Amino acid sequence: MQEKSRRLALLALVLVAFALALFKASSWHFGYGFRLPESVQQAAVPVPESKKFRRGTRGGANPAPTGRLETHFLPDNGRTAAAVSLVELKDGRVRAFWRAAGRAGAADATINSAVFDPAANGWSEAQEVSGRAATLRGLHRQIGGVGDPVAARAANGALWLFYGTDGFAARRSSAIALMSSQDEGIHWSAPRRLVTTPFLDFGTRIKAAPFVYADGTMGLPVQHRFITRFPEILRLDQTGKVIDKQRLAAGGRAALQPLVLVRGEKKALALSRADNAERHVLSMATDDGGRHWQPAQKSGLRNPDAALAVLALQDGPLLAVLNDPERGRESLSLRGSVDGGASWRELTRLEEMNGLGAGLAEPQCLEVIVHLLRSSDPALRDANAAQLFPRLAAVRPQVLRQGACHFEFSDPAMIRAGNGDIHIAYTWNRTFIKHLRIDQQWLTQRLQEPQ
């Protein structure tokens, strides 16, 4: 009798548990299709004539475009900066997040943030958003340090900040934490772990900006990096919970760090750097709103297996910021495509130090660094030696290594602001974040130039 009651109780438990689970699963549906980025406002913020300047063209073949292209360094608080991410605030300002590390490297790294005000044409002071201690307390678990940040605007209007966390000190960005802010990044919720993999809960690295599906859920391109490597898209609901994941490139191991360019309600292009001898960016397309992605194909963008940033403009052109395969990370270009990514041409060379550093003695190398610092930020243009010293002292050990000059421009991020301005930021010589702002006029003229 007791045995029978036990059996009936277990049967009831099984039926109720699976009925509940099936009820939950039946409401677990999401659609395919993309939400297009906000349309570009044609009335851009007026640019005072005095602030406009011309930038030289390649070999003088084309007339110099008018419009604005200007650069700044992000605020530095004595720590090396890397892995920048940009997001536009509701009032038109731009907030940047980056990983700042001190002498202890990954263990004392923090996620820092600052705001760029287009009207004042300058950056605010840097503030610490999160670090190892705060993340460890929030996640209630051991972490080795914090990794790369990625910021995004959620469909509900909140600002979300994803960042990598390390389970082990030696592994970078092996899991993802998520914080949200309802006041444009002034205050943040406690971090929350996104569980993305079944084995020991690590091996997912984040790098690229998310995109939004038509139903308001968010797609987050990530890289699986444990035992094998392949690109994936995580799908998050409007509360930030993972509701699906999709493997890209049929699990192809050469495709790394995917970025997704939304080109229409059903069309998108995923681009990724390639870990193979091809030295070309790989592309994967979808024509059915992300339900299926085609296998990876070689794109027209050449790249030395380094991080890149891409952007789809409202009226069709694509932009990419990336290193050049022949020049490695000593060179960084802004490239544009007006034929959907079939061909790309250089719009401007953002940095070019290829071959210039090798063979330079220390004094000449320092001179070059000082010149680069002055030309990178108007605030440093007329700075005296004492004012330049902190920046020079920070960048010197990063550039001057093993008796030679090693320049590096890497990890670009790019967004388009509501007024049409393009903001680009990247890691400058493994030390600072450099910010570049170009206006629509400059870009339009460059894109319309004959090949």
Place this chain on the structure above:
Amino acid sequence: MNHTDWLGLSGFALASLWPVLHLPYIRRLDTPRRLLFAAAGYVLVMVPLFGLSLAGWLRGMVGDLSLTSVLLLSVAVYARLFKVTSPWDARERSALLGLLAVLALLLYPFALGLGPLDPYRSGYGSVGLLLMLALLALWLMRRNFYLTPLVFALAAAGWSFNLLESTNLWDYLIDAPLAIYALWVTIKVNLLYALRRKRAQPDA
């Protein structure tokens, strides 16, 4: 601390307590003292010292344990505390661990990149996976197995109520340490069985 953190940390507190309860000194204590010791041990493992608890340290290394692990550890700790035998015999345990070993072989190699298909994806609200588990649970009950249906029901109910940090059903059912244990036990049991059969056979 929310319920997912509490449950996640408690799994590691149980995992830490279980071997300690096997120490000869603890085994000789009477039941009230063992209970007191276990309660003190639980608090010690759960309370953060210098910003992090021992359970939190283990959680950072391994990730959350599944509800299956939490159930098995809870029963093992209970049996050790009250000196009672486990409610499930060797046949029940072998069936569960054998099934978990099969699930581990179906899940982990493919989820970690072997081939283009990802079975872990089916844990995000797949009706097919739920129906398969439900039918398997009912079939096992007909065959007089109770532990495995209980484990499946617990995983399904836990997933329905978001008891763990993960939103994936697989994480409620199985975890890496449990998978390794299940594979080890299953291989060992089958190997011993094969050896015994070989010895029992008369020489040709």
